Structures are given as C-alpha cells and as structure tokens.
Amino acid sequence: MNTLVDLGGGFVSALEPASLAFALLGVLLGTVVGVLPGIGPISAIAILIPVSFGMEPVHGLILLCGIYYGSMYGGSITATLIKTPGEVASAVTAIEGYEMARRGRGKAALATAAIGSFLAGTLAIVGLTFLSPVLVKLANVFGATEYFLLMATALLLASTMSAGSRAKALISIFIGLAVGLVGLDFQTGLPRQTFGIDLLSDGIDFTIFAMALFAIPEAIRNLALGRGAKEEIQSFGDDKWMTKQDWQRSAMPWARGSVLGFIIGILPGVGPSLASFMSYIMEKRVSKRKEEFGHGAIEGVAGPEAANNAGVGGAMIPLFSLGIPGSATTALLLFVFTMYGLQPGPLIFRDETGLIWTIIASMYIGNVALIILNLPLVGVFVKLLKLPKEILFSAILVLVVIGAYAIQFSLFGLMLLGIFGIIGYLMEKGGIPLAPSILALVLVPLLEDNFRRMLQISGGSFMPLITRPVSLSIIILMVLGIVGPIIFRWWVRRRALLADVSVA
Amino acid sequence: MRILRGDVITGAVITIVGLVYYIATFSIRETSDIVTPRTFPAIVGVALIVLGLFLAGQALYKGRKAAEAGDRDGAAASAGDASDDSSSAGTAAGVVLDAPEDPPSKKVVIQFALFFVYLAILIPVGFLLSTAAFLMALTSIYAPAKWIRNLTFSVLFAVIIYVAFVYGLAVYLPVGILG
Numbered sequence: 001m002n003t004l005v006d007l008g009g010g011f012v013s014a015l016e017p018a019s020l021a022f023a024l025l026g027v028l029l030g031t032v033v034g035v036l037p038g039i040g041p042i043s044a045i046a047i048l049i050p051v052s053f054g055m056e057p058v059h060g061l062i063l064l065c066g067i068y069y070g071s072m073y074g075g076s077i078t079a080t081l082i083k084t085p086g087e088v089a090s091a092v093t094a095i096e097g098y099e100m101a102r103r104g105r106g107k108a109a110l111a112t113a114a115i116g117s118f119l120a121g122t123l124a125i126v127g128l129t130f131l132s133p134v135l136v137k138l139a140n141v142f143g144a145t146e147y148f149l150l151m152a153t154a155l156l157l158a159s160t161m162s163a164g165s166r167a168k169a170l171i172s173i174f175i176g177l178a179v180g181l182v183g184l185d186f187q188t189g190l191p192r193q194t195f196g197i198d199l200l201s202d203g204i205d206f207t208i209f210a211m212a213l214f215a216i217p218e219a220i221r222n223l224a225l226g227r228g229a230k231e232e233i234q235s236f237g238d239d240k241w242m243t244k245q246d247w248q249r250s251a252m253p254w255a256r257g258s259v260l261g262f263i264i265g266i267l268p269g270v271g272p273s274l275a276s277f278m279s280y281i282m283e284k285r286v287s288k289r290k291e292e293f294g295h296g297a298i299e300g301v302a303g304p305e306a307a308n309n310a311g312v313g314g315a316m317i318p319l320f321s322l323g324i325p326g327s328a329t330t331a332l333l334l335f336v337f338t339m340y341g342l343q344p345g346p347l348i349f350r351d352e353t354g355l356i357w358t359i360i361a362s363m364y365i366g367n368v369a370l371i372i373l374n375l376p377l378v379g380v381f382v383k384l385l386k387l388p389k390e391i392l393f394s395a396i397l398v399l400v401v402i403g404a405y406a407i408q409f410s411l412f413g414l415m416l417l418g419i420f421g422i423i424g425y426l427m428e429k430g431g432i433p434l435a436p437s438i439l440a441l442v443l444v445p446l447l448e449d450n451f452r453r454m455l456q457i458s459g460g461s462f463m464p465l466i467t468r469p470v471s472l473s474i475i476i477l478m479v480l481g482i483v484g485p486i487i488f489r490w491w492v493r494r495r496a497l498l499a500d501v502s503v504a
Numbered sequence: 505m506r507i508l509r510g511d512v513i514t515g516a517v518i519t520i521v522g523l524v525y526y527i528a529t530f531s532i533r534e535t536s537d538i539v540t541p542r543t544f545p546a547i548v549g550v551a552l553i554v555l556g557l558f559l560a561g562q563a564l565y566k567g568r569k570a571a572e573a574g575d576r577d578g579a580a581a582s583a584g585d586a587s588d589d590s591s592s593a594g595t596a597a598g599v600v601l602d603a604p605e606d607p608p609s610k611k612v613v614i615q616f617a618l619f620f621v622y623l624a625i626l627i628p629v630g631f632l633l634s635t636a637a638f639l640m641a642l643t644s645i646y647a648p649a650k651w652i653r654n655l656t657f658s659v660l661f662a663v664i665i666y667v668a669f670v671y672g673l674a675v676y677l678p679v680g681i682l683g
Contacts, residue, residue, distance in 0.1 A: 050673075050675060051673055051675075053673075053675070054673060054674055054675075165559075167555055167558055167559050167562065168514075168559065170551075170555055171518055171552070171555045171556070171559070174522075174548055174551045174552050174555065175552075177544075177548045178521075178525055178545075178548045178549075178552065181544055181545045181548060185532075185541035187537075187541070188535055188537075188541050190532060190533050190535075190541050191532075192529075192532050192541055192542075192545055193525065193528050193529070193532075193545055195528060216619075220612060220615045220616060220619070221607055221612070223615050223642060223645075223646065224607035224608065224611035224612045224614075224615050225607045225611075226607075226611065226646060388647070389646070390642060390643045390646035390647055391643065391657055393642075394638070394639050394642040394643055395639075395661060397619060397622075397638075397642075398635055398638070398639065398661070398662075398665065399665075401622065401623065401626065402631075402665065402669060402675070402677065405626065405677065405678070406669075406675045411623075411624070411627055414623040414624075414626060414627075415623060417623065418616075418619060418620050418623050421616070421619070422616060425612070425616075426517075429510075429606075430510065430511075430513070430514035430517070431510070431511070431514065432514070444544075448539075448544050451539060451544075452537070452538075452539045455538045455539055456537075456538065456539075459538075460538040
C-alpha cells in the first residue's frame with residue numbers, strides 16, 4: 001500500500017511541467033543518439049554528464065534515465081534499417097530486423113520492436129516499483145561481507161556471462177580495477193600506482209575513462225575507414241504495419257522476452273545485451289518456423305527487443321535498492337547519483353523518498369512517451385541515418401573533448417582522455433570487451449572498502465563469508481549461477497554431439 | 505591464424521602491463537593493517553600477468569593443434585577451427601555477428617595524431633579557433649571536394665556549441681587568443 005502512495009507522490013512531481021519536459025527530452029535525445037550508428041547509451045550518457053552538472057538532481061537523473069531507455073529503442077531502428085546496431089543489445093535485431101526490412105516488412109519490424117519495448121519496459125518498471133522496497137528491506141541486514149560478495153559476484157558474472165572469450169572479459173575487468181586503484185588510498189591517504197605523477201593522485205575520472213573507451217575508438221575507427229564503407233538504408237515507406245498474423249506471432253516472444261530480460265537484468269553484472277542474445281536463442285529454439293530465422297522471422301525481433309528493454313528496468317533494481325550497478329550503463333548512472341551527492345541504496349528510499357519515486361514515475365511516463373513519439377516520427381529519425389559520417393564522428397570527438405574539459409578544466413584531463421582513447425582502441429583491436437572495465441572501475445572503491453571492513457570486523461578471518469546466513473545464501477546462488485550455465489552448456493554440447501552422430 | 509597471432513601479442517602486452525603494474529606496487533608504503541593499501545593493486549598486477557600468459561599460451565596451443573591438424577587434412581582443420589571459435593564466442597546456437605571492419609593502421613595513426621594536436625592547442629588557442637580548425641581538418645581528409653560544406657559545418661558547429669555551453673549551460677570553454 002505504501003508503495004502505491006509513494007508512487008502516486010512520484011507521479012505528482014513527475015507530471016510537473018519541468019520534470020515532464022526533461023523526461024520527454026530524455027527519451028527524444030536518447031532515441032536520436034540510439035539511432036546514430038556507432039553511439040550507444042554509454043557514450044550518450046557520458047557526453048551529457050557535463051551538461052547535467054548545473055541541473056536539479058531530479059531533472060538530471062530523469063533526463064539521463066530517459067536517454068538510457070530511449071537509446072535502447074533508437075538502436076533497434078538503426079539495426080533494422082542499416083544493420084549497424086548502435087549498441088550491443090540491438091545486435092541481434094540487426095539479423096532478423098534487417099532481413100525483414102529487405103523483404104519490405106520494415107514497418108512491421110519497427111512496430112513489433114516498439115510495441116514489445118513498450119510492453120516489456122512497462123512491465124519491468126512495475127517489477128521495479130514493487131520489488132525495490134522488498135530488496136531495500138532485505139538490504140538492511142546486509143553488512144560489509146554481503147556487499148563485498150555482491151560486488152565480487154557482479155564482476156564474476158560480467159566476465160563469465162558476456163559473449164566472447166572469458167579470459168578477455170576477465171582481462172577487461174582487471175584493467176578497470178587497475179585504473180580504479182590509481183590515486184590516494186581512501187583509508188590511509190597514501191598514494192598508490194601514481195608512477196610519481198602528482199596529478200594522478202586524484203585518481204582517474206570515471207567519465208573521462210568511459211568517454212575515452214566508448215566514444216573515441218568508435219569515432220576514430222569510422223573516420224579512418226573513410227568513404228567506401230557506405231551503408232544501404234532500407235526504405236520502408238510503402239510497407240504495411242503489423243498484420244493480424246504478426247500480432248499473433250509477436251505476442252508470445254514479447255511475453256517470454258519480458259520475463260527473461262527482467263530476470264537477467266536484475267542479476268548483478270549482467271546487462272540487457274545478454275538478455276537480447278538469450279531471447280534470440282530461445283525464440284529460435286522454441287519456434288516452429290526455425291527455417292525462417294536468418295531470413296526475417298518476426299519472433300527474432302519481438303523477443304530480443306522486449307528482452308533488452310525489460311533488462312533496462314531490471315538492471316535499475318539493484319542500482320536503486322542496493323547501490324550496485326548491474327552493467328556498464330547503470331554504473332554510469334550510479335556515478336551520476338554520487339555526483340549529485342546521492343547514494344543509491346536503502347538510504348535513498350528513506351531519505352530521498354520523493355526524488356527516487358519521481359524518477360521511477362518518470363520512467364512510466366517516458367515509456368508511454370516513447371511509443372507515442374516514435375512510431376509516427378520514425379521517418380524523421382531515419383533522416384539522421386543519412387548524416388554524413390565525417391560530420392557525425394568529428395562532432396562526437398568535439399563533444400567528448402568538451403565533456404572532458406568541463407570535468408577537470410585542465411590539459412592533463414584532456415591528455416588522459418586521449419591516452420585512454422588509444423588504450424580503448426588497442427583493447428578493441430585485441431578483442432578485449434570494453435564494458436566490463438567500466439563496471440570494474442566504478443565498483444573497485446566499494447569492493448575494496450567492503451573487503452577491508454569485512455576483514456577488520458572479523459579480525460582477518462574469512463569465516464563470516466560462510467557463517468553469516470545471508471552471505472552464505474549469496475555464495476550458494478553465486479555457485480549455482482556460475483556452475484549452472486557451464487553444466488548446461490556441456491549438456492547441450494553433448495546432446496548436440498550425439499544428435500550429429502545419429503544423423504551421420 | 506591471424507586471430508591466434510593477435511591473441512599471442514595481446515597476451516604478451518597484458519603480461520607486460522601486469523608486470524609494470526606489479527612492480528609499481530613496491531613503492532606503496534606498507535601499513536600494519538590486515539589488508540594494506542598494497543594488497544589490491546598487487547592482486548590486480550598478478551592477475552593481469554596470469555591472464556596475459558594464459559591468453560598467449562591458449563593461442564599458441566590452439567595454433568599448434570591447428571597446424572598439426574593442417575598437416576593431416578587442411579579442410580578438416582579449418583572446419584574444426586570454425587566450430588571452436590563459434591563456441592568460444594558463445595554463438596553456438598547460431599547468433600553470428602559481423603565483425604566490424606578494420607581500418608588501415610596508418611590512417612588510424614593520423615586520426616589520433618590530429619586528435620592529440622587538437623587536445624594540445626584547445627586551451628592555449630581557445631575553443632572556437634581550434635575546434636573549427638580540427639573539424640575542418642577531419643572533414644577535409646574525408647571529403648576534400650566538399651570544402652564549402654566542410655567550412656560551413658566547422659565554423660557553425662564551433663560557434664553554436666560555444667554559445668550553447670557558455671551562455672546556455674554556464675560551462676566556460678577556453679577563450680585562448682581571442683580572449
């Protein structure tokens with residue numbers, strides 16, 4: 001009951017003209033950014049952080065959250081029409097959606113993505129509304145031991161459950177940790193890993209690191225590719241919207257995608273990208289029309305798009321109620337909260353009730369705004385795809401530089417930006433994923449702090465990890481979560497192997 | 505095989521980075537706490553060394569296995585390699601994504617060099633002039649024929665962004681020699 005009263009209060013302030021305007025602006029900007037090929041939510045939020053410095057915290061947060069889910073939606077437009085996903089979560093949409101567009105079903109693909117995103121996004125926010133207060137209650141019994149464990153789990157899951165080589169994902173995490181440890185030690189004030197450079201004792205700014213890693217390599221790569229790599233934009237003017245059959249075929253994937261995405265989103269360390277991949281695989285498995293996959297199966301758009309938007313809502317739950325980000329993007333949002341002097345977690349629900357519920361209410365509004373704005377405006381967004389690459393990416397480089405300048409107002413900050421840009425480029429070239437290191441960089445101070453406190457309280461013993469009931473439960477879940485998929489994979493592979501043998 | 509050689513290099517670089525990072529932890533002053541300020545950096549350094557060696561070793565091992573198989577039967581080896589790659593990429597169930605195109609290294613170096621020049625002159629020269637010059641340089645490399653468009657874009661973008669940030673958002677950008 002209390003939850004509904006709080007949410008009602010949230011709606012009252014979220015519907016104030018200024019809040020409403022920022023929610024609309026957020027989803028609109030998010031969609032635009034999501035549509036632009038090569039820029040995902042991480043770069044968008046990082047670039048806009050300096051812009052939100054001067055805003056009221058609640059407006060800044062409403063804006064940035066709107067950008068987050070708006071860009072998820074915008075990414076599906078790009079994926080469908082030019083097969084260049086703006087962010088990883090839309091990568092699978094690029095497979096089926098693009099094929100649908102090529103076959104003159106572009107509008108249906110965009111519609112099923114939009115409606116699926118809306119339904120799943122809204123369901124996930126309902127989940128967020130009612131699950132967060134429960135988690136907040138649970139979090140009251142959490143101590144340093146549990147927090148340490150949860151963050152370690154987040155990092156472990158981020159490496160084991162990402163696509164690609166696990167060793168490389170782990171390397172990415174340790175690069176993030178290595179960067180995060182540079183600077184003065186917060187307990188003793190001793191300089192660490194500064195290599196004798198005094199300017200490094202303040203540590204490496206998170207926003208600079210995120211922008212350098214996500215925006216610069218992508219921009220430089222595209223600029224260096226030069227012309228020639230011209231994409232073909234699929235037109236969709238005369239296409240039909242969804243037919244009755246499309247609705248029937250989309251309904252179950254939307255439902256499955258929502259549930260799957262929401263659950264994966266809640267897991268610490270696992271973002272919406274994995275949700276959309278898993279949804280695609282699941283739809284392909286359960287489909288009666290397996291042969292259509294790869295040739296424009298609408299299920300392969302409906303499921304993953306629902307899953308990644310449900311994942312966004314799900315990922316907000318550990319962020320809001322525990323203060324633990326589940327993905328690189330929510331790590332950025334956590335940074336924005338702390339920038340405003342707010343600490344997400346149980347305390348924010350007690351001390352800043354109005355603020356947190358206003359943000360949650362604005363997400364409902366943003367989701368409605370997305371579907372109202374986007375389907376009619378899709379033609380306008382598509383024009384953005386025709387923006388010449390050199391204009392787009394050189395402009396992004398300038399915006400990134402302004403962002404870095406506005407944070408430190410120094411040549412040193414600018415040089416750090418450039419150097420990490422090179423590091424990011426080399427990491428990509430070596431096939432090392434970038435997102436895990438962002439998550440690690442945000443988590444390392446919390447991880448180390450809680451680790452130290454745990455050992456100080458126990459006098460150097462690791463026993464609390466298994467003697468405290470909550471922490472023991474987390475360990476059991478963690479082992480199940482990590483060992484489970486390995487066994488499952490092995491089982492699938494064995495069965496697939498046997499199937500091959502019997503065919504031969 | 506190109507990917508495997510790449511992994512050997514990546515692994516070696518990571519190992520060296522880990523080593524340098526680990527050596528740097530020696531200069532952190534020790535305290536008498538249970539977990540000293542050195543503990544975490546040292547763990548990270550060692551982990552990077554181990555992971556780098558593992559990556560390089562794995563690539564060498566796979567490369568040798570593929571080479572041995574290649575001696576026996578070229579086609580079978582490439583097929584085995586392909587299935588190996590797809591399973592390690594978590595794409596066993598048929599999600600195949602196009603790898604992004606790799607631009608020529610020389611051009612990448614030029615782009616980065618231009619970017620660093622921009623970073624270096626931004627504060628002394630000022631935002632307006634350096635940004636317009638930087639944008640003009642980048643767009644001209646890409647599309648030299650459209651110089652009128654490039655110039656218009658470069659100047660307009662610099663001015664609009666400057667006005668928006670300084671007057672709209674109160675983020676003061678460097679004025680440099682114009683100030």
